[in-house]
Amino acid sequence: MSTKCAPYHVPTSRLETFWEKQCTGDPTVAPKWDYGTALQHVDQPPTQELTSDETLNYTSLAPHYGWDLQYHTLTFFEAEERVHARYGVIIIGVGFAVPIILTWLGYLPYMTGIRERIKPYLGYPAIVGTYHVRPLPYLLGNAPTAGQSLYITLMVILNVILTAVNYKATPLFAWYANQHQEVLAFVMYRTGTLAFALAPLVLLFSSRNNVLLWLSDWSHSTYLLLHRWVARIFGIQVLLHSILALALYIDTGAYPAEEKLPYWIWGAVATVAVSIMLVASGLYVRRWSYEIFLITHILLAAFVVVGCWYHVDIRFQRQWGYEMWLYAACAVWFFDRLARVLRVLKTGMRRAKVTDIGNGFVRIDVEGIRWGATPGQHVYAFFPTLNPLRPWENHPFSVLPTSLLRSSNHSLSTASSDLESGMTEQNGGEKHNETAVRTKTVHDGITTAGLTLFIRRSTGMTKALKAHDRLLTLLDGPYPNNPTKHILQCDRLLLIGGGIGITGLLPWVRSHPNAKLCWSVKETAECLVHAMDGVLSGVREKDVRLGRRLDIKALLSLEVSSGWAKVGVVVCGPGGLCDDARTAVVAAGREGKAVFELSVDAYSW
Numbered sequence: 001m002s003t004k005c006a007p008y009h010v011p012t013s014r015l016e017t018f019w020e021k022q023c024t025g026d027p028t029v030a031p032k033w034d035y036g037t038a039l040q041h042v043d044q045p046p047t048q049e050l051t052s053d054e055t056l057n058y059t060s061l062a063p064h065y066g067w068d069l070q071y072h073t074l075t076f077f078e079a080e081e082r083v084h085a086r087y088g089v090i091i092i093g094v095g096f097a098v099p100i101i102l103t104w105l106g107y108l109p110y111m112t113g114i115r116e117r118i119k120p121y122l123g124y125p126a127i128v129g130t131y132h133v134r135p136l137p138y139l140l141g142n143a144p145t146a147g148q149s150l151y152i153t154l155m156v157i158l159n160v161i162l163t164a165v166n167y168k169a170t171p172l173f174a175w176y177a178n179q180h181q182e183v184l185a186f187v188m189y190r191t192g193t194l195a196f197a198l199a200p201l202v203l204l205f206s207s208r209n210n211v212l213l214w215l216s217d218w219s220h221s222t223y224l225l226l227h228r229w230v231a232r233i234f235g236i237q238v239l240l241h242s243i244l245a246l247a248l249y250i251d252t253g254a255y256p257a258e259e260k261l262p263y264w265i266w267g268a269v270a271t272v273a274v275s276i277m278l279v280a281s282g283l284y285v286r287r288w289s290y291e292i293f294l295i296t297h298i299l300l301a302a303f304v305v306v307g308c309w310y311h312v313d314i315r316f317q318r319q320w321g322y323e324m325w326l327y328a329a330c331a332v333w334f335f336d337r338l339a340r341v342l343r344v345l346k347t348g349m350r351r352a353k354v355t356d357i358g359n360g361f362v363r364i365d366v367e368g369i370r371w372g373a374t375p376g377q378h379v380y381a382f383f384p385t386l387n388p389l390r391p392w393e394n395h396p397f398s399v400l401p402t403s404l405l406r407s408s409n410h411s412l413s414t415a416s417s418d419l420e421s422g423m424t425e426q427n428g429g430e431k432h433n434e435t436a437v438r439t440k441t442v443h444d445g446i447t448t449a450g451l452t453l454f455i456r457r458s459t460g461m462t463k464a465l466k467a468h469d470r471l472l473t474l475l476d477g478p479y480p481n482n483p484t485k486h487i488l489q490c491d492r493l494l495l496i497g498g499g500i501g502i503t504g505l506l507p508w509v510r511s512h513p514n515a516k517l518c519w520s521v522k523e524t525a526e527c528l529v530h531a532m533d534g535v536l537s538g539v540r541e542k543d544v545r546l547g548r549r550l551d552i553k554a555l556l557s558l559e560v561s562s563g564w565a566k567v568g569v570v571v572c573g574p575g576g577l578c579d580d581a582r583t584a585v586v587a588a589g590r591e592g593k594a595v596f597e598l599s600v601d602a603y604s605w
Contacts, residue, residue, distance in 0.1 A: 002039060004067065012036075027317075073174040080168070081320050084190050087162040088197030088325065094158060095201045095230065098151060099216035106217070120589030122147045124598055130583045133575035133602040139284040144225055152229045159198075159233055163190060163240075181251055188244035195237035196308070196325035202231045203332045208380070208479055209339035217483040221602070228281070235278045242271040263315035270307025273300045291393060291460055305329065343476050344382075351470040358527035360457045361500070362465045365402055366473055369451035373401045375507040376484045376570075376599065379477030381453060386464040386471075393461045396603055398504035398572070399478050402450030405534045451475070454503045454528065482599045488512060490568030490597055492559055496552060496581055498573025499525055502532060504601045505572050509539055512568075516541040518555055520577070523547040550577075552584040560594045567594055572601040 001015055012035075019035035021027045033041070042059050050060040106115055126132040128143035136143055144152060167186050169179040176182045204210055205227035213220060245267070249255040258264050277300045286293045305326060312322040347369070355363045364381075371377070377399040384391035455462050481504070487493065493515035495505040502519050509515050517539050521529055523546060529536075536542060543550075559567045571581040578600045589596045 084193040103216040207336035266310035273303040382474035487568040492564040501573030
């Protein structure tokens, strides 16, 4: 150590640390002397080299060939590790930067027109027929849009290239018998590093408090879809790493000994957990029981992180920086969870009034919430007392200020409604074959505070909802659905809703001076129309259809023929309605007679 390290000016502190941890061959066994003391006991420079079959009980020189071989091996390995780390930085850097760069490009001159022209071809259409919100046949998942598929393709190609290129081998490598094993080992290390680099990105895309939502104009639903695809790439890299490790150690003959070591066992734990997650995260599982999926997903993710940590910590003792990727992944997860807790604490414990409005629908009013009437937002609601065994259960609902449910001259609590099936009132008093809503005028005091949720009882938490005057409620939000800037800049706003989706559209009515509301409701949900009497009476242009579907293509054609240059279309409702609207907007946008901006709020996560 004294003679070989001197030319490289290695600090004494590093030599002392290495001596303390390595000189006995076991970090738990402390040396008799520290490095400085041992050096002082050397009376004269040693001349004899230590042979491999000797016991070191005298001052000797390290074998020259052995030292050179190990030095060359470690130097070469360190160079390869720098390449692996550099490629890992490229992976996470590209994955993080692309949404930001594409968003900021939109602020450059002439980019608005280019963006508007390419959206009907890249931004809106799905790559598999008309499937996007609706699941693919046999619940194979949700097809991405053309634009989303470009990002996925970029990440796949980048991973393939960076996994396959720039490997070097040397005949002077002490750890393996031949260059085949050497290259196999380097590919194994590369896939492990790239998997670690993808981990923070996987967790970031799944987060509610995703910083990319603040730095880009991509939607939460887009990031969740990309989360699934990036997670699949992560899983493939993990499986490749494990398969290559198995092949390498079988080839070297070390597998029977290695498989019993703690680092190998923890790596196997992480690999098995990843494999289960790839299968158990399918749409068929989420549809069968979302709560079971969510709990197992979180637990398996914890096993992955813990398994990876002990895998590299035990094996490399933090020598090569692998743990930094795990620090980043944990930081992303803890930031999101902390932000959720802070949002809930900021709103505090609330008592909600639950009103059963009939046919499986309930209205929940939470007083004192002042979030305004900003459109395109959702909130995650907790009702801990509904199921004390699962107090953490929560679901997203559209944010609807209570004040929107009544105009200054109308009160929902004293309103009397009269539904005339097949009639609706348009501008100028002309009657059409739709549904008209008339409300009795009553003067009442109005407050802008308060939040109202309309919920259709389904499985899980919502199934237990029933009339209640003081239901314990916790709120995590509000969160944005989609960016609203481009929609609100349109000349005309067309709001298309189906069933309970009306709750996601009403805040838009107050946010744009030229909006038309089109709402299709099943006859079994007529109670929902009655519950909306107050707000519907204040909507100047509306088309409410009871028991009949909307002709979206005809609605878009009408807006184009009216001469609007730029039309914003906001859709909220069942998957079929959302996909039909997407298809119609794509077709109308490609005709070029008007520019269309599309925002789909489907909560199909």
